[in-house]
Amino acid sequence: MTLEQGTHPRHRLDDLLQNAVRFSIVAALDRAGTLGFREVRDAVEITDSALSKQVAALETAGYVAVGKAFVGKTPRTSLTLTRDGRAAWRGHLDALRQIAGSDQESPGHH
């Protein structure tokens, strides 16, 4: 066992969510649950193509479900945070909170 495989909270960070864009996409979906493609794009402030690429990665991992519907003749894509995605997000945030609080613990803890 190497030192890197210890109990430090960084080992509990989700690999997929360590990408800034994917992190922001899941953050946008956290409260709302389901949002339109354009709403996520506006919240994350990236291009359509960049969003599509990262959404595909999240969908493949089962973190986000992509829905397709038509409003009249206009296609509308919706993004929903799945149960697995929410669990991964909660775990990732918990690890971040522990890292954020680690410099406030006494030196004897390290």
Add this chain to the structure above:
Amino acid sequence: MTDTTTTTGGIDPTGARELLDRADRISRRAHDAVRWPYVTFITALGVATSLGTLAMGLTTGTAFAAVYVGTLAALVALVIGFMLAIRGRSAFASSRRWTVYIASWAVTYCAAIAVVGWVHGSVLWSGVTSGLVLVVALVCAAWESRS
């Protein structure tokens, strides 16, 4: 966008706090952007039904029928408009918070309709129950807008 997340295991406490702040900021911004149909709906529902029940409680004959049909039409239009506005975001509306809002409104609305049926013509009872419908709906809207 500053990428402090791409180096595995390289996040220090300051970086972690920045990421947590960013997550909260983005989440709130995205939620705020889609919340307006919900706040508008509960406010309009309260205004339409309180005015409708008040008018129903104080009118008779043709005027009563006109108010009755007008209130129903307003309710149907509101629900259809709301469903169109939240298309693709139905998960948001099925939250426990929204169940409480609609249940609260329904209880006061039923009370106002009961007054229309049993104490018809009473300005006091119509005013109290219809006012309650409006107050409950506005409190729910205010709560939603601040949540």
